[in-house]
Amino acid sequence: MQKTRFDGIYYIEKGKNKLLCTENLTPEKRFFEEDLIRDKGNEYRVWDPRRSKLAAGIKKGLSQIGLKPGFFVLYLGASHGYTPSFVSDIVGKEGFVFALDFAPRVVRDLVFLCEKRKNIAPILADANQPEKYMHQITEVDFIYQDIAQKNQSQIFLRNCELFLKKDAFAILCVKARSVDVTKKPSVIYQQVRRELEKVITIVDYKILDPFEKDHCIFVCKKK
Ligand SMILES: C[S@@+](CC[C@H](N)C(=O)[O-])C[C@H]1O[C@@H](n2cnc3c(N)ncnc32)[C@H](O)[C@@H]1O
Structure with a gap:
């Protein structure tokens, strides 16, 4: 997981893509079928630019x-x-x-x-x-x-x-x-x-x- 220039917003590289993520405030819970990614003990939610x-x-x-x-x-x-x-x-x-x-x-x-x-x-x-x-x-x-x-x-x-x-x-x-x-x-x-x-x-x-x-x-x- 890498930091972006914005506090609280990260990205992860997947192939040629950089997926935007935030750290999940409610670990193991998701509400929009977004992907959850675990990294060094933290959980991140993948944020879709086509939905937001x-x-x-x-x-x-x-x-x-x-x-x-x-x-x-x-x-x-x-x-x-x-x-x-x-x-x-x-x-x-x-x-x-x-x-x-x-x-x-x-x-x-x-x-x-x-x-x-x-x-x-x-x-x-x-x-x-x-x-x-x-x-x-x-x-x-x-x-x-x-x-x-x-x-x-x-x-x-x-x-x-x-x-x-x-x-x-x-x-x-x-x-x-x-x-x-x-x-x-x-x-x-x-x-x-x-x-x-x-x-x-x-x-x-x-x-x-x-x-x-x-x-x-x-x-x-x-x-
Ligand atoms: C494109 S959707 C918002 C999507 C949301 N921002 C997201 O990214 O998850 C637009 C929303 O604006 C609401 N809306 C439109 N006019 C409004 C108004 N005058 N006051 C409050 N909500 C309004 C609609 O009901 C609709 O749910």
């Missing part, structure tokens, strides 16, 4: 992600918890993940995950209505957003304004087709960039093809 835009961004060469062990995280668009479970490994026992989604069916699955992983709390709420969940969360060290909404950048900026500490990082995954199906993804990415830059500093950006078609990822820092 954060893993895809790392594979595409993001220079920084701003996520560290011990961090408190607000995760918007947690779905069944695949990427949140890896974020939970990265922040570890000292950190915490508020995992929010507005679809009751997926939050039901999240509840099962959170029963086993004590550093995640499921929140059933609309990221567009932060006033409805502000009483359930604290100020955080990191925000991650992966929701397919037309106004995804406004939702992101509003949540950063309300909950993100100054100088802290936040990641926005953009699905171009949710913003406007009639425009080229590159045009949408530029449009989102202009909206973000008015309020927040963009520190890195990657297009996620071929892992996720027509998606990009912005790493931002609060001013």
